[in-house]
Amino acid sequence: MAATTAQDTRERGRGALLGLAVGDALGAPAENLRPSEIRRRWGRIEGFVTDSPAGTDDTEYAVFSGLLLARHGAALTVRQVEDAWHHWIADRDEGPFRGAGFSERGTLENLRRGLVAPISAQHRHAWSDGLAMRAAPFGVFAAGRPAEAARLVAVDGSVSHDGEGIYGGQAVAAGVAAAMGGASVTSVVAAALSVVPMDSWTARSLRRAVVAARRAAPDAPARERAVRSAVVIGGYPWTDLAPEAVGLAFGAFAAARGDFRTAVLTAVNMGRDADTTTAAVAGALAGASGGVSAVPSEWANAIGPVTGSCLPSMRGYHVLDVADLLTTHEEAPR
Template sequence: MAEANDQKFDRAMGALVGGALGDALGMPTQLLSPAEIRRRYGSVERFVSPSADHPVSRGLPAGMVTDDTEQTLLLAEQLLESPDRFDHGAWVDRLLAWEADVKARGSYDLLGPSTKRAIDLIRAGTPPGEAGREGTTNGAAMRIAPVGIALPVDPLDRLVAKVEESCAATHATSVAIASASAVAAAISAAIDGMAWNEAAERGIEAARAARHVGAWTAAPDIAARIEWARGLVSGVDEQAAIAAIVDLVGTSVASQESIPAAFAVVAAAKGNPWRAAVIAANLGGDTDTIGAIAGAMAGAASGRSRLPTDRVAELEGFDLAHAARLAKGLLALRLAASPTTEAA
């Protein structure tokens, strides 16, 4: 029993720390084209400082995490604060307080488009639980790892329901919920010991189960997009995989691009979390978010113990002790959610 708990904790920390690695490595390359990344940095294989004229990351030190990691930890805190029924009002208050803190720190990396739109609606009088009906971007998937840690992948409909609940205030559309469900399920399956490829299959299954959950939006089927994207990088070298992801899958903030791209990145990296972060950082587009999602999924499958310790030590703005406390709390929720199977 103790060994199983230790493995779950190692994998939960792998998700949180792996996500931070992917986020921080992609921080200086986000919003840039692949050609511009090469011009400014060459091939990004380690943490580098953003260029002085970077549109959003200028002034940040090498290895600094961004909103992707910070909002992931915020969601973990909210899940622990309202474990039974997600408190949408408290979640929005938490996001607003975080935004104020980010502004006070002088950061340019603020709320994403869907979250910002939802908060504007809430300020205008829309109930927090209904404000996300136009949110289609990748903000929900980028921070969903705590749900994957807190709930077993089975029963799948319960996991999808918790994802939907956490998305309601900002990303209550079918494409965003299916995308976040895919990421949460892949992480959850990995927490239970599945290898990266098997875990990805559970993610695809969850996206399929969630395809009609939430407000309909004109977007392709996420499960099919993930399967297709993974197939594009199967059996090809890393450079060919990068080209396929950039030219065919897409790397924008749109859920239908960045989430399939993240699954393809993990496949191209053969489940190696650091290699996934490197591939994501060189894609161009929303590199920090794609890196954070890919790093969280690959990290959950590998565990914290298999992440590169020298790179983890170079992270800035990430408190390992705080992440460990959150991971333990989320795993306690997981145990309570399935006392029979988890205690066996």
């Protein structure tokens, strides 16, 4: 990996979390759609397709985990994560929990029943991409240390995920950590694969997606079809499978050779869980690789503080401020 300065680390950290938020906002309207449906509605998505682009639970949970990590650092424990879920989400009297995925809802139901980790993660969607969507902050914090990023995100994920759900988060965290250290696209992929079992569904999907992304293709849509076909299980109704979403995200990143705009738009136009681990994680990987300047200004300027549409307790935080906390290792506000 190339040598990096403190300023490099700060700029890459800002790129990673801003990239996540941009990918989330760009992909949100296309979530759960097939490529054919995307084409019918918008042609090929090349930018924001709504007048008021905004992030979803993906960005808000990344802020939540980023603040928790900034507060506790490498000493983060499962008990601290569990306490944070209670304090900031489960025990708050703020009306119905809004806009989260199945894994978050299942986790909250278990926590509210008095269950503790790892039993709190024993629900029907422990394999979802809900951990992968909030994994980028761990790679930012552990810049250049993929194994440490994977260790920390598994601590966080033990409250809400199990098995492939944990592996998906570890692959993302490790990939972002490698990119933060200046690794090449090939080395970023290798770092992600190094922290998950090689015979896991996550590893197989990631390898297939990257191989498909590297094959010669006449145009972007053809490459997207190849990546999508290598990973997606046809006819399966759930789009938040961690192995699928993580594979698509790394496939988009590899197809783009790390270029931010190409990576995010590749992910968005493949559909499925187009905001979460596809566009948001592809954006985090490419943002960490290229730094904050790699994010097109017209997209970056549309990202403001999170609205709290999913997590009211996160309202008002900006991903850039969280990135700065993680790269300077200052303590997060309480």
